[in-house]
Amino acid sequence: MSLEDTRIKIDAIDQQLIRLLNERAELVHVIGEIKKKDGLDIYVPGREEKLLRKLCELNSAQQGLLTEKAIRAIFREIMSAALALENSMKISFLGPAGSWTHQVAINKFGNSVSYVAEASTEGVFSRVACQGVDYGVLPIEHSTEGAVHHTLDHLVDSELQIYAEILWKVETVVMAKGDVASVKVIYGHPQMLAQCRPWLGQCYPHATLIESASSSLAATHAESEPGTAALGTPLSAELHGLRVLSTSPREHATRARFIILGRRSGAPTGHDNTMLMVHARDRVGALLEVLQVFASRNVNVRQIENRPVPGDLTGEQARFFLEISGHHEETSLQETIHDLTAQGAKVKVLGSYPAPGWVEER
Numbered sequence: 131m132s133l134e135d136t137r138i139k140i141d142a143i144d145q146q147l148i149r150l151l152n153e154r155a156e157l158v159h160v161i162g163e164i165k166k167k168d169g170l171d172i173y174v175p176g177r178e179e180k181l182l183r184k185l186c187e188l189n190s191a192q193q194g195l196l197t198e199k200a201i202r203a204i205f206r207e208i209m210s211a212a213l214a215l216e217n218s219m220k221i222s223f224l225g226p227a228g229s230w231t232h233q234v235a236i237n238k239f240g241n242s243v244s245y246v247a248e249a250s251t252e253g254v255f256s257r258v259a260c261q262g263v264d265y266g267v268l269p270i271e272h273s274t275e276g277a278v279h280h281t282l283d284h285l286v287d288s289e290l291q292i293y294a295e296i297l298w299k300v301e302t303v304v305m306a307k308g309d310v311a312s313v314k315v316i317y318g319h320p321q322m323l324a325q326c327r328p329w330l331g332q333c334y335p336h337a338t339l340i341e342s343a344s345s346s347l348a349a350t351h352a353e354s355e356p357g358t359a360a361l362g363t364p365l366s367a368e369l370h371g372l373r374v375l376s377t378s379p380r381e382h383a384t385r386a387r388f389i390i391l392g393r394r395s396g397a398p399t400g401h402d403n404t405m406l407m408v409h410a411r412d413r414v415g416a417l418l419e420v421l422q423v424f425a426s427r428n429v430n431v432r433q434i435e436n437r438p439v440p441g442d443l444t445g446e447q448a449r450f451f452l453e454i455s456g457h458h459e460e461t462s463l464q465e466t467i468h469d470l471t472a473q474g475a476k477v478k479v480l481g482s483y484p485a486p487g488w489v490e491e492r
C-alpha cells in the first residue's frame with residue numbers, strides 16, 4: 131500500500147474514532163446528570179481501574195501493537211475529558227508546579243481538569259475542606275524515606291478521608307538548556323542527589339553536584355545559568371523549557387505512594403484497603419493486643435506505622451497507623467473496630483479506597 135493510500139485509511143479510522151468518542155461523551159453526560167441528581171461522586175477510581183484493566187486485557191487478547199502503558203495513557207485522557215464534561219473538576223496538589231505530586235496528579239486525572247498548586251500539606255487539606263477543589267493529592271510514603279508523617283498526622287485531625295491511592299514509580303530526569311557535553315554542574319534536592327549519585331557519576335563524571343533547597347529551585351538555576359542542569363520531573367522540564375537529557379535507569383527508580391484526599395470515602399468495590407488510626411495506652415504488649423484483635427477477626431493488616439502522640443509529654447500514649455485489607459463498611463472491619471474500642475483503644479477511619487494494583491509511571 132502506498133503512503134497516500136495508507137494515510138487515507140488512517141483518516142477514515144480517525145473519523146470513526148471521533149464519532150465513537152462523541153457517542154461515548156454523550157453517555158458520560160447522561161451518567162453525570164444521574165450522579166448530580168442522586169448526589170453521587172463524579173470521580174469513581176474503582177470504576178476507572180476496572181475499566182483500564184479490562185481494556186488492557188482486551189488489547190493483549192487481540193495481540194494489539196499498543197503497549198499496556200499506551201492504552202492506559204490514551205484512556206486516562208478520554209476519562210479526564212469525561213470528568214470535565216460531568217463537572218468542572220478541580221484538583222489541588224502539594225506544589226510547586228512541576229513537583230512529583232503535580233506529575234502524579236496529572237497522570238491520574240489527565241489534562242482536561244484544572245489544578246491548583248498549594249505550598250503546604252495544610253494548604254491542600256484546607257482547600258479540599260472548604261470545597262475550593264474536589265480532591266487533593268499528597269505524598270504518603272516513599273520507598274527510601276518511609277512514611278510521609280506530615281500527611282498522616284494531618285489526617286488524624288481532619289474530617290477528610292483518603293478517597294484513592296496511587297502507586298508511583300519515581301523516575302528522575304536530568305534537564306538542561308544545552309546538551310550532555312555542556313553540563314558542568316547539576317543542581318538537585320539533597321534526597322534526589324543522594325538517590326541518583328551512582329548513575330550521575332557514570333553519565334556525568336565531570337559534573338559537580340550541588341544541593342538546592344527544592345527541585346523547583348534547581349530547575350530555575352538550570353534555566354538561567356549556562357552549563358548547568360537540574361534533577362526533577364519530566365513535567366518540570368516542560369514547564370521550565372528545558373530538555374530532558376537522561377532518565378534514571380529502571381534499577382535506580384524508587385517507589386512512592388500518594389493519596390487522593392476527598393470529603394468522604396468511596397463506596398466499596400470488593401477490592402479495597404482501609405487506613406485506620408489506633409490510639410492505645412503505651413505499655414508492654416500494646417501493639418500485640420491490637421494485632422490480636424485483627425487476627426481473631428481474620429482481618430489482614432498490610433502495613434503498620436508508629437507515631438508519637440502530639441502533646442503526650444509523658445509518653446503514655448501510642449498511636450499506630452494501620453493499613454487493612456477491606457472496606458470499613460464490611461462487617462468484619464466494623465466488628466474489629468468495635469472490639470478495639472471495647473478494649474479501650476481509640477479508633478479513627480482515615481479512609482477506604484480501591485486497592486491500587488498498578489504502579490503508574492510516565
Ligand SMILES: O=C(O)C(=O)C[C@]1(C(=O)O)C=C[C@@H](O)C=C1
Pocket residue numbers: 158161162172173174175177178181208209212213216
Ligand atoms: O462510569 C462512570 O461513573 C463515569 O462517570 C464514566 C467514567 C468514564 O469515562 O468511563 C468517567 C469518570 C469516572 O471516574 C469513571 C468512569
